[in-house]
Amino acid sequence: MPTYKAPLRDMRYVLYDVMGGDDLTSLPGYEDFSRDTLDAVLEEAAKICEEVLQPLNRSGDEEGCAYENGVVRTPKGFKQAYDTFRDGGWTSIACDPDYGGQGLPAAVNTLVEEMICSANLSFGMYPGLSHGAYVALHGYGSDALKKAYLPKLVDGTWSGTMCLTEPHCGTDLGQMRTKAVPQEDGSYRLSGTKIFISAGEHDLTENIVHLVLAKIPGGPKGIKGVSLFLAPKFLPDADGKPGERNGVRCGSIEHKMGIKASSTCVMNFDDAKGWLIGAPHKGMQAMFAMMNTERLAVGVQGLGLAEASYQGAAAYAKERLQGRALSGAKQPDKAADPLIVHPDIRRMLLTQRAYVEGCRALAIWAAKMLDVAKKHPDEAERVKAEDFIAITTPVIKAFLTDVGFEATNLGVQIFGGHGYIREHGMEQFVRDGRIAQIYEGANGIxxxxxxxxxxxxxxxxxxxxxxHPVADYIEANKSNAALADLIGPLGKAFGRLQQATLHVARVGMARPDEAGAAASDYLRLFGLTTLAYLWARMAEVSLPHADSDPFHKAKVLTARFYMERLLPQTGALLSAILAGGKTMMAFEEAAF
Incomplete structure (x- = not known):
């Protein structure tokens, strides 16, 4: 059974040394969040993840959720763990103080989310969905709805969901059939079926607040006619407590490949009472606020699972005796040398490590930009931060989950046959991580x-x-001899990304299928190049300390491994992009 230790030193390194997290205190509302305060938060988060959540990960996977007559029970220990989590204030750390939140920076919340995902992804789904519902309601709900529901979502006594997908439509939400009929009192009656609803029904909270996409009869066709509604499991009574049962029930739960302790539900809305969030027919605007929050969070899921897999694989490689080193026995007094002596094992471990630490830097960069976009007093700085979030959100969601899944597979490979066996826990990371490439918009989307x-x-x-920051960094360091072996590969990869961008923009306008054919390769090229920039920056930070501190020496060596062994993928990706989509689209449908 794997263990987990939160990588606090690396988290602090990325937040403060690389991303300059100390300047968060200059943003309005963050004045009190000194390094000492934020470090204390991270340390306490590590404790609850290591001591409370991680020990339930395997048992939760094996037991799963149980469904009977519309009631869903989470695995043994989950309710007690959730109460501890809620009582500790962890549902509120990134929420508005006006509604009982602690108002911590998104950069710190992202690190806490990573720890939760490493320790127990299934558990993290419940508060994670609630936070997404909070974001949408906080941004677009009426004052009355916010007053009634946000404090309960923030303190965790109530939880939230997002109800989008229907049996006949996934990403193509314009096809949805769930309808919302206006009532004289200003409410609506919702009827329809939603599927794949994470945390749609469970026993962790006293009420569940569903955010539901539906169409108001007579509205525009397609996606332009979609509105967003709030429909609670129990209608609040005069005192704001759960009262009458609403017309929404769980019809069944899915039996899944992974995240088995997270209830994935079919939800039936039968004349359920709901209230409009935002303007009629503008539901996607509000829902995208929630979806973009969730897409960044899903990227962090890939990162968290990769970290957990790396920790397990590295520990096993040091302990497992198997074969002799090619250059001669390293431990002649033992029957064999440990796996760690073999170059191919090191290749896999360093691939995991390079992706994990590079992706962590990208996630924290984006999270800090969320803080800037929300808090910076200069509008121009807020706009630049919003632009960064817009362009990196699909990359973080897709690239971090793709390489995260690759990393968990490498973890199984390092264990060999034992990795394929459940008791070691490595195969669970693979199964849990696979969904992250699909939900919240499949990576191709x-x-x-x-x-x-x-x-x-x-x-x-x-x-x-x-x-611009990548180009400026290359220009500023092109004569820096200490970084020459990093800036050179970065410059080449960035040139390929620029060439690919121009090509896709040019051919995509005339032939949309060409852009579609290039899209996935382009996103990976984008992600690999971005990580190269971040690895160059991390090496720059660590080089002055590399001779005296093993932590910084490892950073520099990992940066060089990334540039030499992983970044060369960008050459092949550019070749594939420039080849175009003719061979895909010319293939006869009947031949498939």
């Missing part, structure tokens, strides 16, 4: 969003939020 919407938006303005 994220790639289409990147090339079809984000890249051309405002004449390419979003791209400048990332391209």
């Amino acid at each position: 994220q790639a289409l969003d990147l090339v079809g919407r984000k890249m051309p938006a405002h004449a390419g303005r979003y791209l400048r939020a990332l391209f």
Whole structure:
């Protein structure tokens, strides 16, 4: 059974040394969040993740959720763990103090989310969905709805969901059939069926607040006719406590490949009472606020699972005796050398490590930009931060979950046959991580969003939020001899990304299928290049300390491994992009 130790030193390194997290206190509302305060939060989060959540991960996977007559029971220990989690204030750390939240920076909340995902992803789904519902309601709900529901979502006594998908439509939400009929009292009656609803029914909270996409009869066709509604499991009574049961019930739960302790429900709305969030027929605007929050969080899920897998694999590789080193026995007094002596084992471990630590830097960079976009007094700085978030959200969701899944598979491979056996816990990371590439918009959809919407938006303005700092960094360090072995590969990869961007923009306008054919390769090229920039920055920070501190020496060596062994993928990706989509689209449908 794997153990988990929160990588607090690396988290602090990225937040403070690389991303300059100390300047968060200069943002309005963050004045009290000194390094000492934030470190204390991270340390306490590590304790609850290591001591309360992680020990339930395997048992929760094996037991799963139970469904009977519309009632869902979470695995043994989950209710007690949730009460401890809630009582500790962890549901409120990134929420508005006006509604009982602690108002901590998004950068710190992201690190806490990573720890939760590493320790017990299934558990993290419950408060994670609640936070997404909080974001949408906080941004678009009426004052009356916010007053009635936000304090309960913030303190965790009530939880939230997002109800989008229907049996006949997933990403194509314009096809949805759930309807919302207006009532004289200003409410609506919702009827329809939603599927794949995470945390749709469970026994952790006294009420569940469903955010539901539906169509008001007579509205515009397609996606332009979709509205967002709030429909609680229990209607609040005069005192704001759960009262009459609403017309929404769980019809069944799914039996899944992974995240088995997270209840994934079919939800039936039968004349359920609900209230409009935002304007009629503008539901996607509000829902995207929630979905973008969740997409960044799903990227962190991939990161968290990869970290847990790396920790297990590294520990096993040091202990497991298997074969002799190719250069001669390293431990001749033992029957064999440990796995760690073998180059291919090191290749896999360093691949895991390079992706994990690079992706952590990208996640914290984006989270800090969320803080800037929300709090910075200068509008121009807020706009630049918003542009960065817009262009990186699909990359973080897709790239972090893709390489996260690759990393968990490497963890199984390092264990060999024992990795395939349940008792070691490595195969669970693979199963749990697979869904992250699918939900909240499959990764292919994220790639289409990147090339079809984000890249051309405002004449390419979003791209400048990332391209400019990378170009400026390369220019500033092109003569830096200490970084020559890093800046050279970064410059080549960035050149490939620029070439690919121009190509996709040019051919995509005339032949949309060409952009579609290039989309997934382009997103990976984008992600790999972004990590190269971040690894160069991390190496720059660590080089002055590399001779005296093993932590910093490892950073520099990992940066070089990334540039030499992983970044060369960008050459092949560019070749594939430039090859176009003819071989895909010319293939006869009947031949498949």
